[in-house]
Amino acid sequence: MQLGVIGLGRMGRIVVDRVLDAGHDVVAFDLDEAAVASAADAGATPADSVVDLAEKLGDEKRIWLMVPAGEAVDAALDDLEDHLTDEDVVVDGGNSHFEDSTRRAEETPAAYLDCGTSGGPAGAELGFSLMVGGPEWAYEELTPVFDAVATGPAGHDRMGPAGSGHYVKMVHNGVEYALMQAYGEGFELLAEGRYDLDLEAVARTWNNGAVIRSWLLELCEEAFREEGTDLGDVDDYVAGGSTGTWTVREALEQEVPVPLIYQALGERFGSRAAEDGRFSRRLANRLRYGFGRHEVARREK
Ligand SMILES: NC(=O)C1=CN([C@@H]2O[C@H](COP(=O)(O)OP(=O)(O)OC[C@H]3O[C@@H](n4cnc5c(N)ncnc54)[C@H](O)[C@@H]3O)[C@@H](O)[C@H]2O)C=CC1
Numbered sequence: 001m002q003l004g005v006i007g008l009g010r011m012g013r014i015v016v017d018r019v020l021d022a023g024h025d026v027v028a029f030d031l032d033e034a035a036v037a038s039a040a041d042a043g044a045t046p047a048d049s050v051v052d053l054a055e056k057l058g059d060e061k062r063i064w065l066m067v068p069a070g071e072a073v074d075a076a077l078d079d080l081e082d083h084l085t086d087e088d089v090v091v092d093g094g095n096s097h098f099e100d101s102t103r104r105a106e107e108t109p110a111a112y113l114d115c116g117t118s119g120g121p122a123g124a125e126l127g128f129s130l131m132v133g134g135p136e137w138a139y140e141e142l143t144p145v146f147d148a149v150a151t152g153p154a155g156h157d158r159m160g161p162a163g164s165g166h167y168v169k170m171v172h173n174g175v176e177y178a179l180m181q182a183y184g185e186g187f188e189l190l191a192e193g194r195y196d197l198d199l200e201a202v203a204r205t206w207n208n209g210a211v212i213r214s215w216l217l218e219l220c221e222e223a224f225r226e227e228g229t230d231l232g233d234v235d236d237y238v239a240g241g242s243t244g245t246w247t248v249r250e251a252l253e254q255e256v257p258v259p260l261i262y263q264a265l266g267e268r269f270g271s272r273a274a275e276d277g278r279f280s281r282r283l284a285n286r287l288r289y290g291f292g293r294h295e296v297a298r299r300e301k
């Protein structure tokens with residue numbers, strides 16, 4: 001199969017590499033020329049615009065968007081519009097709002113798959129977890145690509161109709177916020193509590209057989225190993241928040257109580273309003289680097 005990939009940043013580049021490794025062809029475009037050149041070095045055919053990418057793909061277009069949610073997705077779709085037919089397939093693998101995705105599915109001339117992507121840059125080796133919404137035929141058609149980008153066939157599934165993939169990913173992120181908060185509170189109590197503990201050793205012990213073992217807990221272990229048990233100069237500022245806000249807003253609309261997710265979101269906003277040095281916020285800040293390579297806010301020395 002030949003796949004066009006638009007957006008070659010932290011996540012899009014992994015899509016390119018895994019699809020090439022699986023023996024498919026890739027045509028690649030990004031606004032950043034260096035990113036295009038680097039993808040070409042890896043074996044992709046470079047494109048110098050979205051239209052050039054569409055033309056290079058020929059008649060049967062399968063295109064993966066991996067650009068920031070919002071305007072960049074609409075801009076790419078606007079440029080593609082005149083080059084798509086109902087036999088083509090466009091995948092949006094970014095963190096788009098599910099209502100934007102249902103709108104785009106109606107407006108786009110091609111079949112549209114909204115694909116929630118989880119796993120972060122660690123997915124380069126492991127593959128991602130992919131939550132896909134949209135027409136069944138298009139999902140089946142793209143299965144070889146999903147097999148390559150995901151951890152394997154078990155790492156992706158069709159959630160339902162348009163919007164459902166990004167809906168599931170939105171809720172995934174709400175869960176992510178609450179888990180980070182829970183680990184943060186536990187480690188804060190251990191850091192402030194009765195014993196002088198090595199928190200890397202605690203995390204490692206928990207990660208080996210404990211009920212609460214997980215990848216986020218492995219990232220806590222990594223954070224303590226790399227920053228020290230006191231988290232060094234990691235600041236208490238936690239960035240991000242859009243997907244958690246969407247989750248809470250949707251929960252309010254559906255009248256489903258999500259107090260843990262709400263509280264975790266509030267903690268993020270609180271971290272920006274007051275510098276209180278809370279350990280849980282410092283760990284959340286560092287964890288965002290662990291799973292997403294988001295920049296770590298650090299204290300001035
Ligand atoms: N970093 C992470 O762990 C995860 C990110 N995501 C989502 O994946 C998407 C991409 O994220 P990252 O790769 O981390 O971002 P990134 O900032 O590393 O890469 C985005 C790339 O898109 C390019 N770009 C922006 N507008 C463009 C346009 N109109 N046409 C072509 N290229 C354009 C940029 O030049 C950049 O290279 C976002 O929606 C993000 O929320 C989803 C899951 C995890």
Ligand SMILES: O=C(CO)[C@H](O)[C@H](O)COP(=O)(O)O
Pocket residue numbers: 095117118119120173176239240241242243244288291292
């Ligand atoms: O989707 C992700 C992980 O699953 C991204 O890393 C996302 O950026 C996380 O959300 P936030 O930026 O609000 O922390």
